Amino acid sequence: MEEGLVVIPKATISRLPLYLQVLTEYHHLGITLVSSEEIAQKLGITSSQLRKDLSYFGGLGIRGAGYDVTCLLEKIKEILGMQKKRRLAIIGAGKMGTALAGYHGLQQHGLEVKALFEIDKGKIGTTIANIPIYPLAELPDQTVRLGLEIAVLTVPVAAAQKVADLVVEAGFEAIWNFAPIRLEVPDNIIVQNEDLVAGVLTLVHHLSRKIG
Amino acid sequence: MEEGLVVIPKATISRLPLYLQVLTEYHHLGITLVSSEEIAQKLGITSSQLRKDLSYFGGLGIRGAGYDVTCLLEKIKEILGMQKKRRLAIIGAGKMGTALAGYHGLQQHGLEVKALFEIDKGKIGTTIANIPIYPLAELPDQTVRLGLEIAVLTVPVAAAQKVADLVVEAGFEAIWNFAPIRLEVPDNIIVQNEDLVAGVLTLVHHLSRKIG
DNA sequence: GTCTCCTTGTGATTAATTTCACAATGTTAT
DNA sequence: ATAACATTGTGAAATTAATCACAAGGAGAC
Numbered sequence: 062m063e064e065g066l067v068v069i070p071k072a073t074i075s076r077l078p079l080y081l082q083v084l085t086e087y088h089h090l091g092i093t094l095v096s097s098e099e100i101a102q103k104l105g106i107t108s109s110q111l112r113k114d115l116s117y118f119g120g121l122g123i124r125g126a127g128y129d130v131t132c133l134l135e136k137i138k139e140i141l142g143m144q145k146k147r148r149l150a151i152i153g154a155g156k157m158g159t160a161l162a163g164y165h166g167l168q169q170h171g172l173e174v175k176a177l178f179e180i181d182k183g184k185i186g187t188t189i190a191n192i193p194i195y196p197l198a199e200l201p202d203q204t205v206r207l208g209l210e211i212a213v214l215t216v217p218v219a220a221a222q223k224v225a226d227l228v229v230e231a232g233f234e235a236i237w238n239f240a241p242i243r244l245e246v247p248d249n250i251i252v253q254n255e256d257l258v259a260g261v262l263t264l265v266h267h268l269s270r271k272i273g
Numbered sequence: 274m275e276e277g278l279v280v281i282p283k284a285t286i287s288r289l290p291l292y293l294q295v296l297t298e299y300h301h302l303g304i305t306l307v308s309s310e311e312i313a314q315k316l317g318i319t320s321s322q323l324r325k326d327l328s329y330f331g332g333l334g335i336r337g338a339g340y341d342v343t344c345l346l347e348k349i350k351e352i353l354g355m356q357k358k359r360r361l362a363i364i365g366a367g368k369m370g371t372a373l374a375g376y377h378g379l380q381q382h383g384l385e386v387k388a389l390f391e392i393d394k395g396k397i398g399t400t401i402a403n404i405p406i407y408p409l410a411e412l413p414d415q416t417v418r419l420g421l422e423i424a425v426l427t428v429p430v431a432a433a434q435k436v437a438d439l440v441v442e443a444g445f446e447a448i449w450n451f452a453p454i455r456l457e458v459p460d461n462i463i464v465q466n467e468d469l470v471a472g473v474l475t476l477v478h479h480l481s482r483k484i485g
Numbered sequence: 486g487t488c489t490c491c492t493t494g495t496g497a498t499t500a501a502t503t504t505c506a507c508a509a510t511g512t513t514a515t
Numbered sequence: 516a517t518a519a520c521a522t523t524g525t526g527a528a529a530t531t532a533a534t535c536a537c538a539a540g541g542a543g544a545c
Contacts, residue, residue: 097522334492
């Protein structure tokens with residue numbers, strides 16, 4: 062299985078964060094070796110799917126034994142591009158912005174929240190979780206000065222498109238969008254939509270099939 | 274296309290919340306009729322995919338004209354099981370729990386947050402966004418009293434499995450889990466994982482392919 | 486009413502993904 | 516060193532999903 066020649070299925074990439082999650086758990090428990098069957102059961106998938114997924118990245122396992130947890134963790138981090146630290150800015154210091162600013166999970170995965178941006182004058186100049194809050198007008202300057210790459214949009218839906226335009230203008234490479242709207246941005250800007258409502262509606266759909 | 278006989282693809286179901294999102298947008302703009310091509314462009318999918326998806330639910334469109342926005346919205350809400358209101362409880366009144374308690378998007382989709390649960394004595398007895406905070410010990414009683422159905426888990430990862438056990442014990446039907454861990458629960462309990470880290474890591478992967 | 490135009494709905498086709506089944510190959514015990 | 520065993524890695528088969536292409540049918544003009 063030579064890398065570069067083979068295209069890696071989107072479906073495989075989408076599962077890598079899950080693998081990262083359970084492997085991190087095993088790592089914390091001090092487990093060094095794990096079989097595809099164990100991981101698969103934990104995730105509710107088949108072991109052959111896990112093995113097929115991992116096979117795209119070369120022979121990572123040890124036949125007869127399983128996978129080395131540390132080794133596999135490193136490999137997945139590499140594939141996901143997590144070796145390099147990324148600098149984020151949160152746009153919108155409301156409830157959700159505040160929650161994300163204080164979320165340790167980001168830091169733990171190499172994601173550094175360097176700045177918050179707001180229009181509310183009362184918040185500007187203060188900090189949240191030691192992260193300074195700047196006026197939105199400073200977005201272009203601070204983007205360059207701090208080397209910001211990813212913009213986290215936690216603004217009201219009515220403002221989201223306008224803020225997205227500013228973010229693109231300021232030179233961000235990617236947007237992590239929490240507003241329930243499809244943003245229109247140039248093709249070279251990466252957008253990841255984090256639609257919480259979509260998630261819970263999937264749950265509601267299953268629930269209504271279960272209990273009516 | 275007779276309903277009941279045909280199985281609806283999972284992929285189709287997973288797109289319904291997106292359709293709901295853009296249709297709601299059109300509805301607010303006062304647009305009453307929309308073509309599959311318009312919706313598809315907004316979502317970055319093909320119009321034939323949209324039409325195929327909708328075809329599973331019967332002839333919802335008007336040939337030569339498009340789809341009636343209001344009518345289609347109603348139908349999608351029905352399919353997703355959104356007609357009935359659902360009662361939620363947020364377990365963990367930290368930053369994320371607070372953010373969700375004040376999030377209007379839930380209310381707008383028929384999801385009523387009736388209670389928060391905490392172990393921190395300082396928070397118990399107070400309210401967040403007019404929602405009372407109860408001690409975790411009252412979970413079983415309040416679940417019955419308030420008719421709670423969906424538990425939103427916004428507790429630290431170290432506590433998540435234990436809290437999930439309590440939630441199942443208390444009689445909840447479903448769990449919306451924000452902790453980055455795969456919960457082990459009985460088969461009849463619905464779990465929807467909302468792993469924010471997974472979302473942003475997908476973004477990081479794309480970013481590292483783009484700029485290294 | 487008829488003709489033209491437009492957009493849906495869908496069978497057929499192609500592509501993507503998952504599962505199967507087993508050969509390959511490493512581990513462990515003796 | 517050899518045998519018995521366990522688990523990976525992977526072609527082939529099966530399943531699921533997306534796309535194509537066009538017939539069906541409703542809207543609007545005149």
